[in-house]
Amino acid sequence: MIPNLQRVHPDRYTAALWQLREIYEVWQADRNSWREADTICLSVIPILHLLNFPTRSIRQTVQQIRGDNGPNMRPDFAIESYGYEFGIIEAKKASTDLNARQGYKNFHSPIDQALSYFDRRQYRFAIATNGFEWIVFRRASGEIEQNLACRYEAIRAELKDTIRYDLVVLLDEFLYNFDYHHLMRGGWPDCDNSYQKRVQFQRKNGTVNVLMHDFSWDDTYPRSNLPQF
Numbered sequence: 001m002i003p004n005l006q007r008v009h010p011d012r013y014t015a016a017l018w019q020l021r022e023i024y025e026v027w028q029a030d031r032n033s034w035r036e037a038d039t040i041c042l043s044v045i046p047i048l049h050l051l052n053f054p055t056r057s058i059r060q061t062v063q064q065i066r067g068d069n070g071p072n073m074r075p076d077f078a079i080e081s082y083g084y085e086f087g088i089i090e091a092k093k094a095s096t097d098l099n100a101r102q103g104y105k106n107f108h109s110p111i112d113q114a115l116s117y118f119d120r121r122q123y124r125f126a127i128a129t130n131g132f133e134w135i136v137f138r139r140a141s142g143e144i145e146q147n148l149a150c151r152y153e154a155i156r157a158e159l160k161d162t163i164r165y166d167l168v169v170l171l172d173e174f175l176y177n178f179d180y181h182h183l184m185r186g187g188w189p190d191c192d193n194s195y196q197k198r199v200q201f202q203r204k205n206g207t208v209n210v211l212m213h214d215f216s217w218d219d220t221y222p223r224s225n226l227p228q229f
Contacts, residue, residue, distance in 0.1 A: 007176035016050055016175055017166065023047070024163045027094055027131075036093040040076070043131030044091045047159075053180040057081055058089075075117045079125075086184065087125040090114040096130045099201060099221070111135065112203045115152070125183060132159045133220075134178060138188070140211060150198060150211040155189060161217035173215040189213040200224040 008016075023043050027034060034042075048058055059078045079087040090113055092098065098110045107113040111128050118126035118137060126137045135156045144150050157174040161167065176182065177189055189195065195213045199221040214221060 007172050013168075013172060013175065017163070017171060019046065019050055020159060020163045020171075024132075024160065031094070034094045036091065039094045039131040040091050043094065044089070044129055047131070047134075048089075048180075051175070051178050051180055053079070057180070075114070081184070085121070085123065087123050087127065088114070088117050088121075089127045089129065090117065092128075092130045094131045098128050098130060098133055098135065101202075106204070108202050108204045111201055115201075115203065115208075124186075133157070134159070134174075136178060136183065137210075144191075144211055148198065148209070148211060150209045152208065152210045153188065154210050154212040156212055156214045156216060156221070158216040158218050158220065165217070167217060170215050170217065177213070177215065197221075197223045 023046060026042055030038075045058065049055070057080050059080050075088040076091045077089040078085045079089065090110055092110050096102070096110060101108055102110065104113065107116060110130075114126045114128040115137060117123075124138065128135045128137070133156070135154055137152050137154045140148075140150045140153050144153065155177050157170065157178065159171075159174070162170045162174065173195070177187070179187075191211075193213065195215055197212055197214060199210050199212050199214075200207045201210055209224065212221060
């Protein structure tokens with residue numbers, strides 16, 4: 001029995017948990033050899049389908065995004081609907097730390113890379129993922145930007161512990177808040193939930209404040225030393 005699910009149907013939860021366990025077990029058995037292409041094929045795309053992203057909406061990007069005094073850039077995937085790009089996905093191999101310096105010439109980290117694409121277009125959201133950690137960014141509302149000095153809002157889930165320990169509430173939140181239809185309708189967690197914190201990300205040209213809803217067991221992104229709520 002699945003106790004106290006508040007958001008997704010128990011049947012959907014059970015099916016999702018079994019599929020995520022299978023993805024996790026495949027990665028565990030071959031974790032040292034997973035490349036970016038393996039992560040995209042065996043984790044990113046299946047989880048996007050699990051989150052109800054239609055196959056037709058996930059497109060490899062062809063159009064480049066012009067950089068500032070640098071080379072043109074191209075994210076891994078665009079999220080499209082009726083020919084309009086609503087968001088982008090930057091995917092890395094499963095072992096990648098999304099917030100760590102990776103030796104890129106034009107970016108500090110994969111998160112900085114995703115936000116750089118996002119800043120140059122009027123996308124609704126940007127996703128950075130390594131197949132198990134998922135972060136969705138959107139622009140902060142005027143009120144949040146003015147009162148809390150946050151340029152972006154984000155929702156995050158780190159799935160390894162959630163899958164390993166069957167953390168029901170966290171998986172429930174992931175399936176609900178990261179769902180394609182929920183995101184496309186502009187759905188977002190309320191600003192008074194216990195998962196909310198203000199964090200700082202390092203970018204190439206300095207730090208940026210983000211109001212994050214972190215549906216994860218770990219504490220990879222601790223609260224910043226800015227005043228909290």
